[in-house]
Amino acid sequence: MKKVLIDTDPGMDDTIAIILAAKSPELEVLGISSVAGNYPIEVTTRNALKTLELIGATTIPVARGMGKPLARPLAKDPFSHGSDGQAETHLPEPKTKPSPRHGVDQIIETVQANPGAVTIITLGPLTNVAMAFMKEPAIVPLVKEIVAIAGSFGLNKYAFANATGDTPQSEWNVFVDPEAAKLVFESGVPIRAVGLDVATHFDINFCEEELATLKSSPRPEANVAEKMVRFVQGRGFESYCVLIDSMAVAAVIDPSLIGTVPARVGVETKGELTLGQTVADFRHHHAWAQLPEIQVAATADYRRFLDLVMTSLTE
Numbered sequence: 001m002k003k004v005l006i007d008t009d010p011g012m013d014d015t016i017a018i019i020l021a022a023k024s025p026e027l028e029v030l031g032i033s034s035v036a037g038n039y040p041i042e043v044t045t046r047n048a049l050k051t052l053e054l055i056g057a058t059t060i061p062v063a064r065g066m067g068k069p070l071a072r073p074l075a076k077d078p079f080s081h082g083s084d085g086q087a088e089t090h091l092p093e094p095k096t097k098p099s100p101r102h103g104v105d106q107i108i109e110t111v112q113a114n115p116g117a118v119t120i121i122t123l124g125p126l127t128n129v130a131m132a133f134m135k136e137p138a139i140v141p142l143v144k145e146i147v148a149i150a151g152s153f154g155l156n157k158y159a160f161a162n163a164t165g166d167t168p169q170s171e172w173n174v175f176v177d178p179e180a181a182k183l184v185f186e187s188g189v190p191i192r193a194v195g196l197d198v199a200t201h202f203d204i205n206f207c208e209e210e211l212a213t214l215k216s217s218p219r220p221e222a223n224v225a226e227k228m229v230r231f232v233q234g235r236g237f238e239s240y241c242v243l244i245d246s247m248a249v250a251a252v253i254d255p256s257l258i259g260t261v262p263a264r265v266g267v268e269t270k271g272e273l274t275l276g277q278t279v280a281d282f283r284h285h286h287a288w289a290q291l292p293e294i295q296v297a298a299t300a301d302y303r304r305f306l307d308l309v310m311t312s313l314t315e
């Protein structure tokens with residue numbers, strides 16, 4: 001099994017991603033750290049606990065992480081995930097408590113205990129990972145890989161048409177804490193960034209038959225997923241809104257699901273119009289060698305991805 005840490009700001013799509021990871025026979029989830037992003041830290045921590053209780057996975061520790069970005073006030077999410085942050089599904093209040101450890105320390109200590117073996121899956125702003133790298137730089141070379149829902153790279157029309165940050169060309173997780181994203185991208189850890197190009201594609205859509213299967217399933221997580229899709233449909237969006245974060249988990253479960261290309265990527269931390277933009281330098285000539293090279297998602301096998309999620313939710 002692949003050892004993973006999940007850093008997350010649930011969020012309805014985080015909720016489905018946590019379920020996909022926790023139920024995957026391929027993954028051993030060593031811990032979940034919450035971060036402020038889609039909602040304040042109290043809400044994202046509570047929602048992570050609620051999600052694990054829904055599927056009876058309460059042995060996975062949830063550690064509360066950073067409540068604010070490194071250098072900015074917490075932005076307000078323009079794309080509401082509902083009053084509860086989980087698409088108005090109003091899961092029961094959690095009986096379990098967060099771990100006494102801080103989320104940043106959970107990342108540091110888990111990587112130290114499993115050198116070279118841990119993949120960090122980030123589904124929210126990169127604040128916790130950046131803090132962990134600053135607090136204990138010795139863990140940086142011990143991280144196997146980071147697979148992040150982060151950025152948009154101009155590879156197709158979805159890169160910007162579905163921009164989730166609060167500027168025309170930014171993705172939410174990077175927009176919220178661009179300084180943290182820059183620090184992590186420049187860390188030297190191997191990174192696969194799944195951006196909006198691939199994660200908000202309109203091919204990520206459940207058909208009515210699949211939604212009926214989810215609704216009638218005896219599994220509560222399947223019922224919750226159906227309600228979430230109906231919630232986003234009611235706001236004029238498609239299923240992809242519920243499944244964005246699951247793409248990072250899927251990319252770890254089965255790397256062949258997501259095709260990547262190398263790119264030198266800088267994060268815009270000062271732009272008046274472009275704050276939080278991930279600027280990819282694909283030039284053959286005069287390329288900026290000072291920018292860190294990461295792998296960015298360029299293609300996905302959407303049918304196999306949807307089948308993976310359907311199986312996870314219903315079995």
Ligand SMILES: [Ca+2]
Pocket residue numbers: 008009010011013014037038123124245
């Ligand atoms: Ca998220």
